[in-house]
Amino acid sequence: MALNNNEEDNKVANxxxxxxxxxxxxxxxxxxxxxxxxxxxxxxxxxxxFLWYVITKLNIFTPTLLPGPARVWRAFLDILANxxxxxxxWVHLGASFKRLFVALFxxxxxxxxxxxxxxxxxxxxAVIDSVxxxxxPLPPLAYYTLLVLWFGIDDTSKQVLLFxxxxxxxxxxxxxxxxxxxxxxxxxxKSLGANQKNVFxxxxxxxxxxxxxxxVRTAFGVAYTTLVSAEMVAATSGIGWMVLDxxxxxxxxxxxxxxxxxxxxxxxxxxxxxxxxxxxxxWKGHI
Amino acid sequence: MSAQEKKESLIKIxxxxxxxxxxxxxTLALKNIDLEINKxxxxxxxxxxxxGKSSLLKxxxxxxxxxxxxxxxxxxxxxxxxxxxxVVFQSPTLYPWMTVNENVEFGPKMRNxxxxxxxxxxxxxxxxxxxxxxxxxYTFELSGGMKQRVAIARVLANYPQVVLMDEPFGALDALTxxxxxxLIRNIWEExxxxxxFITHDVDEALLLANRVVVMxxxxxxxxxxxxxxxxxxxxxxxxxxxxxxxxxxxxxxEIMDIIHNQID
Numbered sequence: 001m002a003l004n005n006n007e008e009d010n011k012v013a014n015x016x017x018x019x020x021x022x023x024x025x026x027x028x029x030x031x032x033x034x035x036x037x038x039x040x041x042x043x044x045x046x047x048x049x050f051l052w053y054v055i056t057k058l059n060i061f062t063p064t065l066l067p068g069p070a071r072v073w074r075a076f077l078d079i080l081a082n083x084x085x086x087x088x089x090w091v092h093l094g095a096s097f098k099r100l101f102v103a104l105f106x107x108x109x110x111x112x113x114x115x116x117x118x119x120x121x122x123x124x125x126a127v128i129d130s131v132x133x134x135x136x137p138l139p140p141l142a143y144y145t146l147l148v149l150w151f152g153i154d155d156t157s158k159q160v161l162l163f164x165x166x167x168x169x170x171x172x173x174x175x176x177x178x179x180x181x182x183x184x185x186x187x188x189x190k191s192l193g194a195n196q197k198n199v200f201x202x203x204x205x206x207x208x209x210x211x212x213x214x215x216v217r218t219a220f221g222v223a224y225t226t227l228v229s230a231e232m233v234a235a236t237s238g239i240g241w242m243v244l245d246x247x248x249x250x251x252x253x254x255x256x257x258x259x260x261x262x263x264x265x266x267x268x269x270x271x272x273x274x275x276x277x278x279x280x281x282x283w284k285g286h287i
Numbered sequence: 288m289s290a291q292e293k294k295e296s297l298i299k300i301x302x303x304x305x306x307x308x309x310x311x312x313x314t315l316a317l318k319n320i321d322l323e324i325n326k327x328x329x330x331x332x333x334x335x336x337x338x339g340k341s342s343l344l345k346x347x348x349x350x351x352x353x354x355x356x357x358x359x360x361x362x363x364x365x366x367x368x369x370x371x372x373x374v375v376f377q378s379p380t381l382y383p384w385m386t387v388n389e390n391v392e393f394g395p396k397m398r399n400x401x402x403x404x405x406x407x408x409x410x411x412x413x414x415x416x417x418x419x420x421x422x423x424x425y426t427f428e429l430s431g432g433m434k435q436r437v438a439i440a441r442v443l444a445n446y447p448q449v450v451l452m453d454e455p456f457g458a459l460d461a462l463t464x465x466x467x468x469x470l471i472r473n474i475w476e477e478x479x480x481x482x483x484f485i486t487h488d489v490d491e492a493l494l495l496a497n498r499v500v501v502m503x504x505x506x507x508x509x510x511x512x513x514x515x516x517x518x519x520x521x522x523x524x525x526x527x528x529x530x531x532x533x534x535x536x537x538x539x540x541e542i543m544d545i546i547h548n549q550i551d
Contacts, residue, residue: 187350188380192394192445193370202393206384283383286427 067253075253084242095237103162111167115174136168140226158230165226166219173215177208210284213277224266298324303356305342316342318506329475329482331496335549339507340485344451348374373442375452379434381426387437388422394445412440432463449481489542493517501542503549510545
């Protein structure tokens, strides 16, 4: 009798386990915008284009000041076919993106380890942090001339400038990621037998990934903005240079084309980064 | 029962006190704690919230160094956390970037055990917590009770000499909690584990422990230690008969009185 009772208890527990097993929720893409929000975004852009069209149709400004959509479209097709300044559009874009991605690559591979180490060891932070905090608020153009003097007028100085712009956000994100780390993760790992090295690579690094990625996305934004500044000085290619050169000759439709291309590529790259983020950090928000 | 069995001392806490904060603003969390944990025991520490139960666990785990006194394990002073003392936290600290399997394998992997052995250990303990089918899932796909079971399996996978549990079922609903209590009792029995379990629930303590340590709050001191046998009786009679028993009520009332006196 007594034994039976015990067995029954176990059975109840086991069946409860089995039912919960089937209730495991699957990952659902929560980041997708819903329909109303999509429509709103779409309508906003429709309105902007409409406003643009109406203003140019009413001839409030001369086409030099505000070219109409048709004029900009023609300029775009012309640049696509003949390039700008006899250089094809993809060369301009390629030149810009090479600078951007070389800089981001080196920024990620230096800022991530240094940032994590700074968060981990106060002594490392004491060395690096004040330097980063000092140069971070400086306008890039203020020290760009110096970089040109030191690294030459070629791509190197531009890449160094973008590197510096991208380094700070990633570094800061990494420091804060380690600081905000759930200490129970570290303690439990130690109680499971992990040594200092394992705690760093198996716990601290993956736990910091969500913030590192946010840092990389911010860094990309900052570097992209800095890119135009970098291409202002003695460049002969690049999408930023194209816009600045066009503004010298008041080719406003080219300015429009350049700005629109920059805006769209920015959005696309951020979307790609977010896609990678979703794949790589599928557990984000569950920490 | 314990009189006949040979007691083997595992952990000895000697006149331990713990102070938080700097000299003027310091608070005494634990005062003059003397406690011995013997091999195979299931000790429950009971007390009102803020009584320093968790601090006591942290000292044993090696997360916090006592201000005075010592924590000895096999006669050697505890110096930092290590895998001989496994810890189950109140909220399961499973690593969301690892699957259930990888979480359970974490300890044995850190100790560089051979691959085949790691797999055997993982399978055995996932089975032990009734979760054999879900090893490939990620931990955020599990319910609260399942998470805590994975956390328990992960700690047991190291065969620690003592398992320290800090209100592990505190965040679970009543039904899940009861299942978990049965589960941990069975695991304790089957594997001859030593468990040091913190709770604020008198019933939970009485239904699991063979020794209940009642603590006072601020500063945390041990008021009384009860030797109880209800957990073994449950193996024979089932929980209902044990709970509706005069002996059970007597002990429960005595503990309740102590705790209520503390709060007033």
